[in-house]
Amino acid sequence: MEDKDIREIMDGRSIENALTRIAHEIIEHNAGDSGIAVVGIRTRGEYLAHRLVAIIEKLKGTKLPLGLLDITLYRDDLMIADSQPVVHETKIDFDVSEKNIILVDDVLYTGRTIRAALDAFIDFGRPQSIQLAVLVDRGHRELPIRADYVGKNIPTSKQETVVVRLNEIDNKDQVLVKN
Amino acid sequence: MTKWGQKDLLGLENLSREHIELILSTAESFKEVSTRGIKKVPALRGKTVVNLFYEPSTRTRVSFEIAAKRLSADVINIATETSSVKKGETLIDTGLSIQALKADVIVVRHNASGAAAMLARHVDISVVNAGDGWHEHPTQALLDIFTLKQKLGNIKGLRVSIVGDIAHSRVARSNIWGLTKLGAKVTVCAPELLIPPEVEKMGVSVTHSIDSALSRADAVNVLRMQFERDTGAAFPRQLEYFRNFAVTEERLKKAKKDIIVMHPGPINRGIEISSAVADGKNSVILEQVTNGIAIRMAVLFLISQARRTQ
Numbered sequence: 001m002e003d004k005d006i007r008e009i010m011d012g013r014s015i016e017n018a019l020t021r022i023a024h025e026i027i028e029h030n031a032g033d034s035g036i037a038v039v040g041i042r043t044r045g046e047y048l049a050h051r052l053v054a055i056i057e058k059l060k061g062t063k064l065p066l067g068l069l070d071i072t073l074y075r076d077d078l079m080i081a082d083s084q085p086v087v088h089e090t091k092i093d094f095d096v097s098e099k100n101i102i103l104v105d106d107v108l109y110t111g112r113t114i115r116a117a118l119d120a121f122i123d124f125g126r127p128q129s130i131q132l133a134v135l136v137d138r139g140h141r142e143l144p145i146r147a148d149y150v151g152k153n154i155p156t157s158k159q160e161t162v163v164v165r166l167n168e169i170d171n172k173d174q175v176l177v178k179n
Numbered sequence: 180m181t182k183w184g185q186k187d188l189l190g191l192e193n194l195s196r197e198h199i200e201l202i203l204s205t206a207e208s209f210k211e212v213s214t215r216g217i218k219k220v221p222a223l224r225g226k227t228v229v230n231l232f233y234e235p236s237t238r239t240r241v242s243f244e245i246a247a248k249r250l251s252a253d254v255i256n257i258a259t260e261t262s263s264v265k266k267g268e269t270l271i272d273t274g275l276s277i278q279a280l281k282a283d284v285i286v287v288r289h290n291a292s293g294a295a296a297m298l299a300r301h302v303d304i305s306v307v308n309a310g311d312g313w314h315e316h317p318t319q320a321l322l323d324i325f326t327l328k329q330k331l332g333n334i335k336g337l338r339v340s341i342v343g344d345i346a347h348s349r350v351a352r353s354n355i356w357g358l359t360k361l362g363a364k365v366t367v368c369a370p371e372l373l374i375p376p377e378v379e380k381m382g383v384s385v386t387h388s389i390d391s392a393l394s395r396a397d398a399v400n401v402l403r404m405q406f407e408r409d410t411g412a413a414f415p416r417q418l419e420y421f422r423n424f425a426v427t428e429e430r431l432k433k434a435k436k437d438i439i440v441m442h443p444g445p446i447n448r449g450i451e452i453s454s455a456v457a458d459g460k461n462s463v464i465l466e467q468v469t470n471g472i473a474i475r476m477a478v479l480f481l482i483s484q485a486r487r488t489q
Contacts, residue, residue, distance in 0.1 A: 073221065084181075084182045084184075089208045090211055
């Protein structure tokens with residue numbers, strides 16, 4: 001492993017701190033509004049959404065609806081993708097209307113995933129608002145999309161890769177930038 | 180993760196266990212789409228699916244049409260009685276014309292065994308076999324297996340009996356291939372003349388007693404008696420068949436309490452199955468119909484994907 005090509009940007013503690021801060025911001029931003037629901041974008045957004053919900057529930061002392069969104073069928077590169085796309089189940093078993101939906105993903109990059117997620121989500125109804133929370137914003141947007149809550153802004157070049165590892169599937173909490 | 184990588188689905192005989200499992204797991208994800216308020220995803224937007232049916236069909240054709248539409252594909256139905264086939268056009272010429280019209284998938288049902296495979300050799304676009312003669316009906320078997328999996332969790336080690344006209348049944352053949360590949364123990368049950376020769380070579384046991392077919396089975400798949408295929412002496416009369424082979428409440432009393440009863444439809448009540456069983460608590464016949472949509476969505480999605488990734 002060439003150390004100078006891999007930089008650790010966040011460790012377990014800074015990921016936890018970032019999520020806690022985002023949770024506070026979500027509560028503050030949506031104060032007085034009827035309902036918040038958190039929806040994770042599969043795969044890693046799912047785990048981040050679970051964690052966010054746990055933190056917000058602890059802070060507010062009330063239960064939050066949690067949904068999971070698989071955007072494979074809405075991808076704009078579906079028919080040009082090289083690899084076998086794997087379709088996972090979407091699970092939104094609450095009424096989305098009148099709710100403030102917090103979409104959660106690990107990395108915000110081109111914005112195309114979020115575009116697909118918005119399209120997918122609209123098929124479930126008309127929420128009061130849709131807000132976006134991401135652990136990492138690495139820039140290089142190709143669509144007019146921005147995040148409402150950001151764990152960390154990481155300036156990157158397009159040649160670099162951002163890797164988010166989470167305990168739940170990677171046995172470690174870590175954000176790396178690879179050259 | 181298994182890569183699909185095939186432009187056609189012609190049968191289960193030549194599919195690997197991994198490929199079958201990929202279709203089943205993809206179908207599991209697609210099942211949710213049909214429960215939404217807006218039952219549609221854009222995955223096949225701009226694709227054209229042609230249903231080319233040389234034999235009558237309600238459920239299979241409608242199921243393919245709904246599956247394609249829930250994936251946002253455009254669907255054309257060709258019923259051969261009202262098409263150029265009546266003027267003598269061959270299957271291959273019809274297929275080439277459909278290809279020239281820039282369709283992407285042909286779903287074909289034909290009374291000749293091997294018709295789908297022949298069509299697939301002559302066109303570059305995808306072909307899905309919706310039943311060819313006595314040969315295979317892969318999506319029916321896949322939805323049967325999918326239903327079993329949803330009910331009982333795992334196919335491996337399950338005892339599944341298939342009762343009815345095995346000799347003339349493409350549903351039986353596809354089920355046998357699929358189930359044995361996934362590790363189920365399959366028994367076929369029918370009057371002697373409706374069992375195809377050397378069927379044991381497909382890895383199944385044979386019985387001529389409905390009671391023994393039911394006795395230890397986790398599931399029974401009851402086939403329709405296809406009296407329209409009556410070839411004379413070999414065919415039992417309807418009443419005789421009911422007396423000796425029908426799945427009735429009386430017979431189910433001696434089977435496992437929670438035995439799963441399946442039927443690919445259309446049902447002939449009072450011939451191969453009694454109404455009480457068809458509508459009873461062990462029956463999953465209507466769930467099979469619902470699951471057919473998810474299976475066909477998965478198949479259409481995977482083959483369309485394969486064409487692009489080749």
